[in-house]
Amino acid sequence: MFPIVSPVIPVTPTDIAPYRRGNSGIDYVTALDSGRPGPHALINAILHGNEIAGAAAIGRLLRLGLRPARGRLTLVLANTAAYHRFDPAHPYASRFLDEDMNRLWTGSVLDGPRTSQELRRARQLRPFYESADALLDLHSMGGESPPMILCGMQPRGRELARRMGAPGWVVADAGHAAGRRLIEHGPFADPGGTAAAVLVECGQHWRPETAAMAETACLRFLLALDMLDRDRLPEPLAAGLAASPAPPQRFVTVTHTVTAATGRFAFTQPLAGMEVVPVRGTVIAYDGAEPVATPYDACVMIMPARRVHVGQTAVRLGYLEG
Structure with a gap:
């Protein structure tokens, strides 16, 4: 963390x-x-x-x-x-x-x-x-x-x-x-x-x-x-x-909301928000021992939480339209 x-x-x-x-x-x-x-x-x-x-x-x-x-x-x-x-x-x-x-x-x-x-x-x-x-x-x-x-x-x-x-x-x-x-x-x-x-x-x-x-x-x-x-x-x-x-304007549709299941959620790199991760399957975080990976290429990181608590949204994942 x-x-x-x-x-x-x-x-x-x-x-x-x-x-x-x-x-x-x-x-x-x-x-x-x-x-x-x-x-x-x-x-x-x-x-x-x-x-x-x-x-x-x-x-x-x-x-x-x-x-x-x-x-x-x-x-x-x-x-x-x-x-x-x-x-x-x-x-x-x-x-x-x-x-x-x-x-x-x-x-x-x-x-x-x-x-x-x-x-x-x-x-x-x-x-x-x-x-x-x-x-x-x-x-x-x-x-x-x-x-x-x-x-x-x-x-x-x-x-x-x-x-x-x-x-x-x-x-x-x-x-x-x-x-x-x-x-x-x-x-x-x-x-x-x-x-x-x-x-x-x-x-x-x-x-x-x-x-x-x-x-x-x-x-x-x-x-x-x-x-x-x-x-x-x-x-x-x-x-x-x-x-x-x-x-x-740039429009993004969220497809995945990552909710922390443990008190040991940690991103693998600092994220401010709206970064585009180019490759599908990139591990962006671990929720305890469980990896969290991008579901598709060009995945947008939306509002990564600075303080992640169990049951709360850690980050949303979306794709750029157009």
């Missing part, structure tokens, strides 16, 4: 206290209605309390007075209890309090008898998510992988990612063995539905450019839905968007 170095945190988490009351009756949920016809879009951040870039982006949108030109925009700061526990000296400890809030999104869990701090908050926020026509869920990563859009397996998620135009990597995957993500919840995953959801991994958790990517993702999401007029954006937001032109 490669050693994990305690990171230096070069950014200060955004003070979200000014956004607690919002205007929705639920703490840290703010609704902005244009008064004109259009979709209901929802931007969500901090499902994981230590992924602070999304809170920075939402805070900046609110401070700069962004409002939709059409439709209704809801801004949600989700796992605020975990966020308030963030400690730069122990930056991984506040991912969640009781359980991962982004593995709870099945009816049997949400409607079941058990409870936790994350489940109580998920149940409180559920009506907002289920009323949205489109969802952007902001996340970040422990490693140095390039930013990417996770679009799920529904064609409408892929189309939303295509219309956003950035980040450049777009990954279609079915999620994690440990539980469903928010973008796979009910209306977003229903084959007969119309609601679309994407998750954007904006970069390494605590880099300033990750918060900038989160802000850009918010603007591109709303522009893709025709909810903003580019020439009427607040000047600082317009400048940030102009400084982040859309790169060529």
Whole structure:
């Protein structure tokens, strides 16, 4: 196992206290209605309390007075209890309090008898998510992988990612063995539905450019839905968007999700993410004594975990389309 170095945190988490009351009756949920016809879009951040870039982006949108030109925009700061526990000296400890809030999104869990701090908050926020026509869920990563859009397996998620135009990597995957993500919840995953959801991994958790990517993702999401007029954006937001032109997009489909079966999962070489392993059968890791090999040529390494625990996703394997 490669050693994990305690990171230096070069950014200060955004003070979200000014956004607690919002205007929705639920703490840290703010609704902005244009008064004109259009979709209901929802931007969500901090499902994981230590992924602070999304809170920075939402805070900046609110401070700069962004409002939709059409439709209704809801801004949600989700796992605020975990966020308030963030400690730069122990930056991984506040991912969640009781359980991962982004593995709870099945009816049997949400409607079941058990409870936790994350489940109580998920149940409180559920009506907002289920009323949205489109969802952007902001996340970040422990490693140095390039930013990417996770679009799920529904064609409408892929189309939303295509219309956003950035980040450049777009990954279609079915999620994690440990539980469903928010973008796979009910209306977003229903084959007969119309609601679309994407998750954007904006970069390494605590880099300033990750918060900038989160802000850009918010603007591109709303522009893709025709909810903003580019020439009427607040000047600082317009400048940030102009400084982040859309790169060529590359689409990857995940075929294998490698879930750690032992506490001795170790990669055979350092991986940041999105490396392409050229030869089928290359051993990329050992799960205890069991080798993990690439299933085909030109296999893409997607979001290799820096800390691999039993039952959690260690890495996803995919192929480049086209």
